[in-house]
Amino acid sequence: MGRPLPDLLSDALELDTPSRARLAEKLLESLDELPSQEIERLWGEEAQRRLAALRAGREREVPGPDVLRRALDAIS
Numbered sequence: 001m002g003r004p005l006p007d008l009l010s011d012a013l014e015l016d017t018p019s020r021a022r023l024a025e026k027l028l029e030s031l032d033e034l035p036s037q038e039i040e041r042l043w044g045e046e047a048q049r050r051l052a053a054l055r056a057g058r059e060r061e062v063p064g065p066d067v068l069r070r071a072l073d074a075i076s
Contacts, residue, residue: 012023031039053059 012020015023034042050059054061
């Protein structure tokens with residue numbers, strides 16, 4: 001892999017906004033290249049991580065209507 005993820009993230013966050021946007025776009029494009037089984041595996045891991053955080057009290061539930069309202073507010 002090369003450099004540790006925290007180091008890469010730190011460097012990326014120091015980029016100017018257009019450069020961060022280009023980096024994000026390239027990273028998202030690279031995810032399109034993953035096989036569907038890999039995508040499902042990654043989403044499964046993320047779901048497990050979120051459930052564990054919820055159960056441990058590190059996260060809290062947000063009702064669906066609140067999520068939708070916040071999303072609509074963010075784009076309007």
